[in-house]
Amino acid sequence: MKDTQSPELIQPLEIENVSRRRFLSNAGIASGSFVLGVQLSPAIASVENQTDEVKTSDNFSPDVFVSIEPDGQVKIICHRSEMGQGVRSTLPLLVADEMDADWSRVTVEQAIGDQKYGSQNTDGSRSVRKNYLKLKQAGAIAKTMLTQAAAIAWKVKPTSVEIKQHKALLKGSNQALDFGQLVKVAATLQVPARDQLQLKNENEQVYIGKEDIKLLDGELITQGQTTFGFDVDFEGLKVAVIARPPVVFGKVKSFDASETMKVPGVIKVVELPALTPPAAFKMLGGIAVIAEHTYAAIKGREKLKIEWEHGTNQNHQTQAHEQVFREALKKPSTVVRKRGDYSSAEKSASKTFEADYYVPGLAHATMEPPAATARIKDEKVEVWACTQTPQSAQANVMRTLNFPQEKIGNIEVNVTLLGGGFGRKSKPDYVAEAAYLADESKMPIKVLWTREDELQHGYYHSPSYQKLAATFDQNKKVTGWHHSMVNHPIGSTFNPAAKTAGSADLGQGDMMFDIPNILVDLGDTETFYRIGWVRSVTNINNAFAAGSFADELAHEAGKDPKDFLLELIGKDQAVDFSKDDYKYGNYGEDINQYPASTARLKNVINLVAEKSGWGKKLPEGRAMGIAAHRSFLSYVATVVEVSVNKGRIKIEAIHSAVDVGKVLNPDRVRSQMEGAAIFAASLALYGEITAENGQIQQSNFHDYPLARMTDIPEIQTHIVKSSELPTGIGEPGVPPFAPALCNAIFAATGKRYRRLPLKQFGIV
Amino acid sequence: MTKFTLNGKTVTYKGDANKTLLWFVREDEGLTGSKFGCGVAMCGACTMHLNGNPVRACSTPMSAVNGATVTTIEGISSKVANAVQSAWETLDVVQCGYCQSGQIMSAVALLKNNPSPSDADIDSAMNGNLCRCATYHRIRAAIHNAASQLAKEA
Ligand code: FES
Ligand code: FES
Numbered sequence: 001m002k003d004t005q006s007p008e009l010i011q012p013l014e015i016e017n018v019s020r021r022r023f024l025s026n027a028g029i030a031s032g033s034f035v036l037g038v039q040l041s042p043a044i045a046s047v048e049n050q051t052d053e054v055k056t057s058d059n060f061s062p063d064v065f066v067s068i069e070p071d072g073q074v075k076i077i078c079h080r081s082e083m084g085q086g087v088r089s090t091l092p093l094l095v096a097d098e099m100d101a102d103w104s105r106v107t108v109e110q111a112i113g114d115q116k117y118g119s120q121n122t123d124g125s126r127s128v129r130k131n132y133l134k135l136k137q138a139g140a141i142a143k144t145m146l147t148q149a150a151a152i153a154w155k156v157k158p159t160s161v162e163i164k165q166h167k168a169l170l171k172g173s174n175q176a177l178d179f180g181q182l183v184k185v186a187a188t189l190q191v192p193a194r195d196q197l198q199l200k201n202e203n204e205q206v207y208i209g210k211e212d213i214k215l216l217d218g219e220l221i222t223q224g225q226t227t228f229g230f231d232v233d234f235e236g237l238k239v240a241v242i243a244r245p246p247v248v249f250g251k252v253k254s255f256d257a258s259e260t261m262k263v264p265g266v267i268k269v270v271e272l273p274a275l276t277p278p279a280a281f282k283m284l285g286g287i288a289v290i291a292e293h294t295y296a297a298i299k300g301r302e303k304l305k306i307e308w309e310h311g312t313n314q315n316h317q318t319q320a321h322e323q324v325f326r327e328a329l330k331k332p333s334t335v336v337r338k339r340g341d342y343s344s345a346e347k348s349a350s351k352t353f354e355a356d357y358y359v360p361g362l363a364h365a366t367m368e369p370p371a372a373t374a375r376i377k378d379e380k381v382e383v384w385a386c387t388q389t390p391q392s393a394q395a396n397v398m399r400t401l402n403f404p405q406e407k408i409g410n411i412e413v414n415v416t417l418l419g420g421g422f423g424r425k426s427k428p429d430y431v432a433e434a435a436y437l438a439d440e441s442k443m444p445i446k447v448l449w450t451r452e453d454e455l456q457h458g459y460y461h462s463p464s465y466q467k468l469a470a471t472f473d474q475n476k477k478v479t480g481w482h483h484s485m486v487n488h489p490i491g492s493t494f495n496p497a498a499k500t501a502g503s504a505d506l507g508q509g510d511m512m513f514d515i516p517n518i519l520v521d522l523g524d525t526e527t528f529y530r531i532g533w534v535r536s537v538t539n540i541n542n543a544f545a546a547g548s549f550a551d552e553l554a555h556e557a558g559k560d561p562k563d564f565l566l567e568l569i570g571k572d573q574a575v576d577f578s579k580d581d582y583k584y585g586n587y588g589e590d591i592n593q594y595p596a597s598t599a600r601l602k603n604v605i606n607l608v609a610e611k612s613g614w615g616k617k618l619p620e621g622r623a624m625g626i627a628a629h630r631s632f633l634s635y636v637a638t639v640v641e642v643s644v645n646k647g648r649i650k651i652e653a654i655h656s657a658v659d660v661g662k663v664l665n666p667d668r669v670r671s672q673m674e675g676a677a678i679f680a681a682s683l684a685l686y687g688e689i690t691a692e693n694g695q696i697q698q699s700n701f702h703d704y705p706l707a708r709m710t711d712i713p714e715i716q717t718h719i720v721k722s723s724e725l726p727t728g729i730g731e732p733g734v735p736p737f738a739p740a741l742c743n744a745i746f747a748a749t750g751k752r753y754r755r756l757p758l759k760q761f762g763i764v
Numbered sequence: 765m766t767k768f769t770l771n772g773k774t775v776t777y778k779g780d781a782n783k784t785l786l787w788f789v790r791e792d793e794g795l796t797g798s799k800f801g802c803g804v805a806m807c808g809a810c811t812m813h814l815n816g817n818p819v820r821a822c823s824t825p826m827s828a829v830n831g832a833t834v835t836t837i838e839g840i841s842s843k844v845a846n847a848v849q850s851a852w853e854t855l856d857v858v859q860c861g862y863c864q865s866g867q868i869m870s871a872v873a874l875l876k877n878n879p880s881p882s883d884a885d886i887d888s889a890m891n892g893n894l895c896r897c898a899t900y901h902r903i904r905a906a907i908h909n910a911a912s913q914l915a916k917e918a
Pocket of ligand 2: 084367419420858859860861862863864894895896897898899
């Protein structure tokens with residue numbers, strides 16, 4: 001800002017409750033540049049008068065994440081995508097807390113995709129972890145500069161100034177200046193270095209960790225007034241739905257759109273380029289129907305006659321492939337972790353116990369299917385999409401349109417609210433479709449996916465086959481642990497040659513039991529459709545197998561499953577995976593900063609046991625099961641209580657204990673835990689994606705059911721008080737649920753279920 | 765021609781009588797609060813009130829609304845609706861929010877017919893509304909909360 005209003009002109013002033021109207025007429029200025037409830041001295045009014053002449057962009061923006069308007073309104077950028085996890089409420093809160101802004105005078109602005117914000121990929125339960133410090137610093141920068149500005153105004157040292165609730169206070173007086181009044185001066189000051197900032201300690205926090213933080217968009221959502229990807233609309237926008245090849249890498253042999261063109265409202269059909277490996281985030285191909293409105297587009301698509309060439313994947317059968325999985329585990333290709341010598345443990349064991357587990361393919365089934373809108377005008381591409389990752393959407397549009405890299409700034413990706421994400425919306429194939437069609441048709445296009453599209457053309461959680469084996473000595477102590485897993489690797493989506501899962505770090509290799517002989521390995525297999533990450537990724541299957549198996553071992557040893565778990569975990573320590581020749585990724589974080597702490601894992605187990613009343617006598621037909629898992633650097637233990645009635649299982653209660661380090665927004669931690677448990681209930685009870693002849697068979701909620709109200713028990717979440725670094729909450733609640741459930745069913749019925757979903761057994 | 769009342773206003777429609785109410789409301793009338801989730805009456809995201817009863821607008825053809833009164837999330841303003849919306853806010857029910865207008869429409873219809881529903885009543889009235897974020901048990905609590913709020917006011 002160029003204007004350097006002399007600070008001497010600013011005089012002390014008195015607080016007085018004045019109405020907006022009266023103040024405005026007194027000061028003789030228009031709205032947009034005044035301060036609520038604070039009477040200005042004439043000198044300040046003159047500052048304000050000038051402010052009025054400059055545009056609203058003439059604000060104080062000390063950092064990319066925060067700016068203050070001349071009227072004192074604080075704007076905080078949310079650069080991560082809101083998909084139900086509460087990120088729009090939580091991230092800006094970090095800034096507001098640190099700078100002591102009044103939350104009711106904060107506007108949250110959703111960022112477009114832009115590298116200046118750092119990574120915007122809202123994935124991997126890391127929005128808080130990756131931005132915690134950065135956002136606190138942004139707030140502290142603003143606060144430091146506001147303090148200095150007030151000190152100049154009062155001609156005092158900054159130490160005589162205190163910032164509270166959107167105001168600078170002069171210590172030992174009743175003088176105050178609102179943030180808005182400090183904007184002009186603050187904008188002339190030098191931005192302090194990040195490493196020189198004094199950050200708040202926990203006792204000084206006003207919002208962080210507090211219970212009464214209301215959801216930012218809650219009210220508008222209950223009124224149906226927010227915009228999701230599906231809701232984007234403007235004059236001239238056309239709608240497209242696409243008939244995609246039923247088999248991945250299949251293509252259109254020929255098509256006849258004559259009946260389609262007769263549907264009133266249909267404008268044209270466009271053939272999309274056929275997909276070639278790797279699939280990555282490219283379009284799947286097929287025929288798009290562009291219409292004036294969605295009904296016509298869908299009707300038009302129904303009338304298309306397409307002959308497909310199904311291509312290389314057309315012989316794949318999920319059911320038959322299970323045998324391939326089993327064979328693959330007879331000769332694992334890759335050792336992930338090795339401690340001691342499992343095979344000699346086997347030789348000297350007094351008993352060996354083995355079990356195989358199968359978790360099927362799963363779909364995201366976001367309540368809002370993918371949707372994206374693109375408009376291209378004068379070499380500028382505007383996109384609106386429910387995307388978890390606007391920067392990769394931007395790059396994907398660039399590649400799709402063969403846009404020169406240096407012009408990537410001409411592609412503007414606006415992020416709407418997301419009606420669920422769970423990993424699906426971090427894969428912007430649908431954004432590419434919108435951009436391609438807008439370019440081809442020279443019309444602004446909104447691509448909508450129907451439910452059938454979403455379930456049949458997804459990036460699935462792979463089915464997996466797992467073999468677990470353990471050895472006991474004569475004292476019923478576990479001496480060896482062998483966990484083998486095979487699935488279609490996520491890597492195959494990006495490199496068709498990839499045959500080995502790259503995800504052993506998610507709950508398989510990083511198993512935390514203190515057992516002298518450990519072997520963790522992987523089998524190889526080919527892949528026949530797009531594989532992706534679904535909320536908590538392979539932790540889903542790894543935790544199901546390991547968590548069930550630990551329970552099986554407890555029963556084998558004749559011990560209480562909770563006590564047995566604690567015994568397996570053993571002494572307090574930070575597990576040193578490197579000793580086992582295992583290069584553990586630790587979710588991208590330094591293991592010294594975020595150790596795998598057995599103490600924290602045991603603590604959540606003890607907490608959930610205490611809160612759930614583990615061990616108490618339950619009515620006939622009822623029982624509890626327990627499982628614990630560390631994922632995304634967080635620790636969760638879950639107890640599920642079930643009842644059995646005429647062979648039918650009902651979930652009666654879910655208790656979870658969670659340690660996410662420092663808690664920023666406790667209510668959103670709870671809501672994520674509640675949602676995660678039921679997300680897991682859906683997959684444990686009902687979820688199964690299968691392919692026949694390479695084509696996904698499930699198409700809507702009748703054959704891909706989700707948990708409904710009648711499935712929902714009482715849910716309790718117990719949060720560990722902690723001052724450790726904050727970790728992540730979007731995903732870690734998922735993995736321990738399914739094993740806890742099946743462990744409870746075993747306790748209630750004596751039947752062990754090693755395959756999901758449970759609906760195939762007729763018990764739910 | 766189809767003529768009916770939408771949120772208190774008379775609207776007319778000429779065209780394919782099989783077109784569904786959801787797309788008409790969302791696209792012709794620009795009211796996007798009602799959502800598309802499945803298109804086959806299996807998720808409840810599109811729930812509206814037709815003559816006061818909850819219906820799945822994705823599966824309601826325009827031919828079925830002639831002469832009817834239709835209310836969407838944008839048009840609810842009764843005491844019951846206010847109580848439900850404020851209970852939703854009090855308990856911070858919402859996660860992603862996509863299913864919530866449908867949930868609220870079902871909840872309002874329930875409470876209009878049954879001012880003090882039991883858990884079982886709630887389960888059966890709300891079972892057609894999916895929530896992938898699984899806000900279900902807060903929805904159950906919010907319906908009880910709204911019911912007791914309304915009882916107090918009565
Ligand atoms: S969209 Fe109408 S019930 Fe799902
Ligand atoms: S709140 Fe996301 S689907 Fe219900």
